[in-house]
Amino acid sequence: MASNHPALLPFIESRQTRHAYIDRTQTLLSAFTPKDQDVTITLPNINTNDERRPTSTYIIRSPSSKELAVLLDPQQCNCRLSDTSSSSIKLMYRAAGNGEAPSMATWDVSSSLKDQVHNCCFGGQVIIGVLLDGPDAVVVDAKRKRISNMIGISNNGLIQNSILEPGCAIHNNSEVSNTHVMKYAAIIGCGSLTCMEETVAKASKSCAFDMYNGSMDVEVGPEAGGGRVVTVNIESTLVDVCHALNIDSNGGTSAPLLQLDSTKKEGKEVVMNVLCPHSSILHTPQTNHVHLLPHSSIDSATSVASALLLPQSTIKNGCTVSHALLQWNATLTSQSDAHHVFLMERSEVGPHSFTANAIYGPDSHVSGGEVHCTIFGPNANSHHQSLLIGILWPLGRGNVGYGSNVGSNHTGRIPDQETSVGEGTFWGLGCVIKFPVDLTSAPYSIIAAGVQLPPQRIGLPFSLITDGPGGMNQLTPGWLLHYSPYTIARSEVKFANRRTAKRHDFYTGWKILRGGVMDMLVDARDALLFPKVESAKIFKGEKAIGGLGANQLTEKGRQIGIRAYTDALQRYALRGLLQRLVELVNSQKGLTLVEALHHVGLDDVVSQSSGGVGASSKPVVDWPVLPWNEASHSDPEALWKHQHSILMKEIPSIIRNGNGNDTLSQLLQKCIALEKDHAVRVYKSKSRDDVRGAATVPGYKDVHVAAEKDSVVLAAKEEAAMVQKEVILVEEALGGTAVRSRL
8 A cells, every 4th residue: 555645744754854853964975075165054953842934044164264263262262173284173153034144154253163162173074053133032942951051162172073063062082083963952071972984884784774764674483493584664654564564465465555765866865863852962972873863862871873763762881782673662671681672652661671772662661671583562661680582472461580591592403483462462470482473363361480391383262371290281162251251351451541652643543343353253162162082071182173273271271261252253243233223223213123133133033043164173373363454443344244144143042032123122132232242251250359358368358449430340341321322322223122021
C-alpha cells in the first residue's frame, strides 16, 4: 500500500523535517568556501511561530581586524587559535530584514562578541554565530529557561571545523569538532564531541548505518548460522518490520506500508554531528556521529556513537550506546548498554539493561535484563533481571518474570536457534525455555513459574502450562478464558490506557478476542474434540492431540478447553448478532421478525447436528494472520461477516429443536446467559485472590480492593446488564411474541 495513507503522514513529515535540517547544514557548509569571501545566505526560520517571515538572511563573513583583536584579547574574549596559519574564523549574524544584508555586512559586532564568546580555542574552520539585539533575539522557553539563559560560547578546550549558529549554548567542553549546533541547541560540560570519518565508515560497514536515510540493518533471530536481517528506518512501524521479515506471509498485507527511497544519496551525507533547535548534549564524556532532532537529548551518558534521535527522545544516565535509532519519546537510561537497536515511539530500555540487535515496539519496556537478536513487540514488558535471545515477538503485550531464561539458543554446535512467541505470552518466574519453540498459535498463554519448556510447537490458545507428573509438563487449554477471565478483561483496559504511542495507534489497537483469535479457537477446539488417539485419561504430546506440543493433558483439562473455547466463540458471535439487531431496530421502526431474521442472515437456519471438521493431521507451520491485516481490524462489515460465519457454525449446538420462529429467541437467551456467566467468572477469578490473600496475609483486606468494588469486575457486571437491556430493546421493537417467548 502506498505511503500516502493519512496514518503515515507523521512518519513522512518526520523524514522531510530531518532532511530539511541536513539541507541547512549543507548550505552552511558551503559558506566555508571561498575562504576569504563574504557570503549571504537565506535560511528557513527555526521557530516560524515567533517570526513574521518564513525565512531570514544571514551574513557569514571573516572578522574585521578589530573584531579578531577583541576575540583574541585576553582582557576581552580571551580566545585563541590552535594554529594561526590553518585556522579560519567566520562570523554569522542575521540581517534585520531580508533586504538589509548589504548594509549590515560591514557592521562592527565586536561588542556582541565580547558579551557572548569567552575563553575558547578555535581550530580549523569555524563559524561563530553572534546574536544582535533586535534582529536575532532569543525567545526564552520557560521549560528550558536554564539553558536559554546560558546562550553563548565559553570555556571550551577546542572547537574546530564546526558551525555554531547564533543563539546556541556551548560551555565547558573539552572538544567540539565537526559539529553543527543550531539556535536554542546546547552542548554543556562534555568531554569529546566529534564526528570522524572513520566512525561513519565503520557504522556503514558494520550495519549499513545511514544517517541521511535514518536507516540501518538489525539482525534478529539466530545469533549465528544464518539470521533474519531487516533494514529498519527511523520512521518504520512494526507493520514495515513484519513485512520486511515476511511475518505477514499468511494473509497478505492490508495495513499501510511506509515506502521510502532508501538508496544512498551521494553528496547528501554530512560528516558532522547535527544538533537541531532545543536539542542538547550534556555532561557526556564521549559522543561521536550523532543527529539530534528538536527537543531530543543526550544527558550524562557514558558514550554515544552513531545515534539518531527523533524529538523528545533521550539517552541518559550512564548509558553506553552505539548504532541506535530512537523514535519520539523513546528512552535509553541508567547504566544500560545498547548496540544496534531500534526503539519505536514511547519504548524504554533501562535501568541496567544490556541489549544488542533488537527492535522495540511502541510502548514496550525492558529493565534489568538482557535482550539480544529480538523483536520485542508493543506493550511487552520485562521489568526484572531476565534473558531474551533470538525472540520473535512482534505482537508483544506480554510479560517476562524475574529470572526467566528465554534464551537456550545453543545446540552445542552453534547458537542458531530461535523462538517465535504469541501475543500476550506470560513467562513465569525462573522458567527455562529450550529452543526452538513456537507459541504464535497459543496467544495469551502462561508459562508457570519454574517450568522448563522443551522444544515444541503449541497451538492451544489461553493455556496454562505447569510442571506435571512424570517429568512432563501439564497443559490446560483455555485456562485463562475459563478460570481467569478477569485477566483478559483487565488487559483490554490496560492495553488501551497504556497505548500512548499515538503515531502507531492506527495498527496497535486490536482487540484480544478478535476474528483471527477466534479462528485459532476453532482449530484448537477441533483438535480437542477429535484427538488422534482413543479416549484416555491422559493425552501425551502431539501424537495424541494436535497443538499439545510436548505436554500432557488430562481428560478433565480437555473438557475444560472445549467448553472455554466454545463459550468464547459463541459469545463473540452472539454479541455481533445483538449489535447488528440493535443498530437495525434503532434505525428502522415497525420491523417484523421475518425482516429482522433476513437482515442478520438467519431466515434459512435449519437445526443440524453439532460437529466440527476434525483436526488437521499435519499442522501448517506458518505465522498467524497479523491483527492489522485482518479484514475486520478496521471494517465493521467485515467483522460482522466473520461473526456471522462463526455463528452459523455454532447454531446447531445452541438451538434446541429450532423451527424458525423461536430461533432468534434462543440465540438472544444464550447471549444473555453467556454474558452473565462471564461476569460471574470475572468476579470469581478476582474473589479467589481476595479469599486466599485474606486467609494468608495479615491486614490483606485493608489494603486491597475487594472484588465487589473492583473496576474490572464492575465493568463486566455492567456489560452483562447492558446486554440484557439491549435484548429487551430488540424484543420490544420486534413485537415481543416469538422473541419474548423464551426470555
